Amino acid sequence: xxxxxxxxxxxxxxxxxxxxxxxxxxxxxxxxxxxxxxxxxxxxxxxxxxxxxxxxxxxxxxxxxxxxxxxxxxxxxxxxxxxxxxxxxxxxxxxxxxxxxxxxxxxxxxxxxxxxxxxxxxxxxxxxxxxxxxxxxxxxxxxxxxxxxxxxxxxxxxxxxxxxxxxxxxxxxxxxxxxxxxxxxxxxxxxxxxxxxxxxxxxxxxxxxxxxxxxxxxxxxxxxxxxxxxxxxxxxxxxxxxxxxxxxxxxxxxxxxxxxxxxxxxxxxxxxxxxxxxxxxxxxxxxxxxxxxxxxxxxxxxxxxxxxxxxxxxxxxxxxxxxxxxxxxxxxxxxxxx
Amino acid sequence: xxxxxxxxxxxxxxxxxxxxxxxxxxxxxxxxxxxxxxxxxxxxxxxxxxxxxxxxxxxxxxxxxxxxxxxxxxxxxxxxxxxxxxxxxxxxxxxxxxxxxxxxxxxxxxxxxxxxxxxxxxxxxxxxxxxxxxxxxxxxxxxxxxxxxxxxxxxxxxxxxxxxxxxxxxxxxx
Numbered sequence: 001x002x003x004x005x006x007x008x009x010x011x012x013x014x015x016x017x018x019x020x021x022x023x024x025x026x027x028x029x030x031x032x033x034x035x036x037x038x039x040x041x042x043x044x045x046x047x048x049x050x051x052x053x054x055x056x057x058x059x060x061x062x063x064x065x066x067x068x069x070x071x072x073x074x075x076x077x078x079x080x081x082x083x084x085x086x087x088x089x090x091x092x093x094x095x096x097x098x099x100x101x102x103x104x105x106x107x108x109x110x111x112x113x114x115x116x117x118x119x120x121x122x123x124x125x126x127x128x129x130x131x132x133x134x135x136x137x138x139x140x141x142x143x144x145x146x147x148x149x150x151x152x153x154x155x156x157x158x159x160x161x162x163x164x165x166x167x168x169x170x171x172x173x174x175x176x177x178x179x180x181x182x183x184x185x186x187x188x189x190x191x192x193x194x195x196x197x198x199x200x201x202x203x204x205x206x207x208x209x210x211x212x213x214x215x216x217x218x219x220x221x222x223x224x225x226x227x228x229x230x231x232x233x234x235x236x237x238x239x240x241x242x243x244x245x246x247x248x249x250x251x252x253x254x255x256x257x258x259x260x261x262x263x264x265x266x267x268x269x270x271x272x273x274x275x276x277x278x279x280x281x282x283x284x285x286x287x288x289x290x291x292x293x294x295x296x297x298x299x300x301x302x303x304x305x306x307x308x309x310x311x312x313x314x315x316x317x318x319x320x321x322x323x324x325x326x327x328x329x330x331x332x333x334x335x336x337x338x
Numbered sequence: 339x340x341x342x343x344x345x346x347x348x349x350x351x352x353x354x355x356x357x358x359x360x361x362x363x364x365x366x367x368x369x370x371x372x373x374x375x376x377x378x379x380x381x382x383x384x385x386x387x388x389x390x391x392x393x394x395x396x397x398x399x400x401x402x403x404x405x406x407x408x409x410x411x412x413x414x415x416x417x418x419x420x421x422x423x424x425x426x427x428x429x430x431x432x433x434x435x436x437x438x439x440x441x442x443x444x445x446x447x448x449x450x451x452x453x454x455x456x457x458x459x460x461x462x463x464x465x466x467x468x469x470x471x472x473x474x475x476x477x478x479x480x481x482x483x484x485x486x487x488x489x490x491x492x493x494x495x496x497x498x499x500x501x502x503x504x505x506x507x508x509x510x511x512x
Contacts, residue, residue: 006351006368006414028415035371035410036391048368050415076404100482101464103392105404106411236481333475 001038005047009054012179012213018049020181020209025049027211029072030106032099033115041125042116042132056110056213059083065219068177071110071212075099075165078109088221089329090247093228094168096332100237110212113166113176113192116203117159117267118239120144130156131200146305147239150313151297152266157200158303161193161268162239168228170269171245171261174217180210193268203267222247222259227323227330230263231316235335240264242313244320253283255325262296265313272296284325286318293317353417357382358426366413373397373408376423384424384455388484395483398456399423405463407482424455427462437503438462441496449487457483461497470501 007025009015018025024046028034037043056070059081067088069078078084079095099107121127121139128136140148140158148158169189176187193204206212225248232238243263249256258279262270275295282288293314300310319337323330328338350365357380366375373390376382376399385408388396392407399408400422427436435443438461448454460483470476476494485493 001369004368008414008417028412031412031415032392032407032410035412038369039391048412050412052415074404100395101479102395102398102405102407102460102482103410106406236478333472333478335474335478 002041002044004045006050007047008050008052012054012056012211015049015051015054015211016179016181016209018047019211022046023208027051027110029108029111030074031111032103032107033111037116037123040123042123051211062216067217069109069215069217071214072108075104075107075109075112076101078165079104087223088172088217089223090221090226090228090245091165091168091172091217093226093329093332094164094230094243094245097228097230097240097243098164109165109215112163113212113215114204114206115161115163118162119148119159122159131159131196134199134201141303144305145303147241147264148303148306149266150300150302150306150309151262151270152195152268153301154196154198154200156198157196157267159196159200159267160264161203161266162264163269164228164230164240164243164263166193167240167243167261167263167269168245169215169217170271171247171259172217172221173259174215176206176212177214177216178206178210179213180207184213186216189269190271196267200267220247220249220257222249222324225250225324225327227320227328228332229316229320229323229330229337231312242309242316244313244316245269246320246324248279248321248324250325255279255282255284258292260292260296260317260321262313262317265300265309270296272298279321284321289318289321292321351414351417353414355413355416355418356420358422364413368412368414370413371409372399372401372411372413372416372421375413376408376421382423382425386452386455388453388456393484394453394456395460396453396456398459398483400459400463403463403466405460422459424458427458436462438465438496438500441500442493445492445496445499446489447492447496448485448489453483453485453487457485457493461493461500465497465501465504470497473498476501 007018026045028048057072058070060068075095079092085092121129149160174189176192228245230240230243240263245261247259258276275292278291355362386396388394390409392410397409401419
């Protein structure tokens with residue numbers, strides 16, 4: 001690891017000032033991704049700004065019936081929070097599908113939003129990478145690309161966002177609350193992560209001098225009809241090849257509201273409003289589910305090693321809709337697919 | 339306001355850590371992991387460095403009641419924390435084994451032993467949290483601890499026995 005300075009602010013405004021004063025500095029919270037990347041020399045911050053003493057570690061109910069999760073609340077704390085389990089169980093399930101007990105105990109909500117891709121070439125400083133060093137090229141496109149994107153990729157980058165939590169938050173239409181020098185703003189999850197385009201070095205729309213302070217969940221948590229179905233090469237402790245978060249509001253057999261987000265397939269959690277609309281007003285007949293899957297995967301393109309993910313995603317979407325309709329969410333302990 | 343700032347190359351950061359019940363005042367460079375601090379400064383070499391990237395779990399310790407990978411934690415970021423390592427498992431601080439250690443012996447839950455300290459710390463924290471309802475649950479929640487000798491079935495046996503004891507189903511092995 002390179003040498004670096006250390007700053008420990010005690011107020012949010014100090015953290016924002018420290019970020020604005022030094023664009024090479026990095027925020028550290030749990031450290032599970034940043035320290036790893038620093039050991040690989042992928043991240044080389046001039047200083048780390050340790051926000052662990054900031055008062056951002058609580059979960060509070062909002063006046064509108066939603067939930068405000070502080071940026072420093074750990075993934076475990078969110079996953080096992082009784083309110084989350086009762087009213088936003090899709091989020092709990094997605095969190096428990098990710099990483100390990102040890103990592104979830106250290107990793108934070110804000111850090112999970114900002115975790116970097118696990119593309120092999122991004123991690124390997126011996127190879128070019130447009131995300132790590134803009135303009136050097138993308139060896140993944142013609143290389144080993146089993147885990148890479150099938151949707152929204154560009155000629156410069158085919159990396160995927162690795163988070164499970166973010167997929168559920170996208171389906172739940174959470175908002176990211178940030179503080180910057182000019183004050184605070186809210187970023188809808190749909191706009192928080194971005195597609196790589198020709199600037200894959202930017203994973204998100206967060207400005208360089210902005211700090212995530214919380215994530216807010218809206219009241220609709222789809223506690224009855226939901227699932228988080230994650231398909232991967234190992235049953236535990238592996239990133240998703242394809243994951244599907246589904247939340248439905250049903251009236252009898254009819255779907256009134258549908259929310260679907262895919263993980264493991266793009267540079268951001270993948271949502272297509274038209275696919276959700278195709279399910280709304282239906283009883284999720286096979287043809288309705290197939291139509292939703294086709295709309296979600298419209299424009300999907302496979303590379304040498306990952307074309308299988310298109311059909312895998314199609315089937316996973318249909319299966320996940322079925323799990324949500326039947327109110328039989330995928331267990332994250334019993335890995336047999338319901 | 340008590341901002342601690344240190345520029346590149348300047349002096350170490352003063353922190354306090356309570357390790358296995360003993361309070362330590364330490365001056366630490368910001369790039370020192372908790373794992374390296376425990377092993378190199380405090381001579382607590384029971385905690386193992388396996389992958390050093392949070393993948394194997396050999397470095398698992400309990401910090402403020404939660405099991406974490408000590409290799410991915412910069413020590414300065416845990417100023418004021420209480421840390422328990424495998425050396426601190428024995429409740430009387432002596433040579434007596436913790437029930438989980440005894441269960442690992444009884445169930446032959448290791449071969450080479452390198453992953454064992456991490457397995458133990460993870461198992462103790464998991465059992466204390468009460469998330470040991472079934473073998474499947476134990477297996478899933480122990481997935482952050484790799485054992486390349488493949489002692490997994492016996493590790494699950496050991497944890498299951500201690501968990502049943504702590505739930506009052508039966509007495510833990512002594």
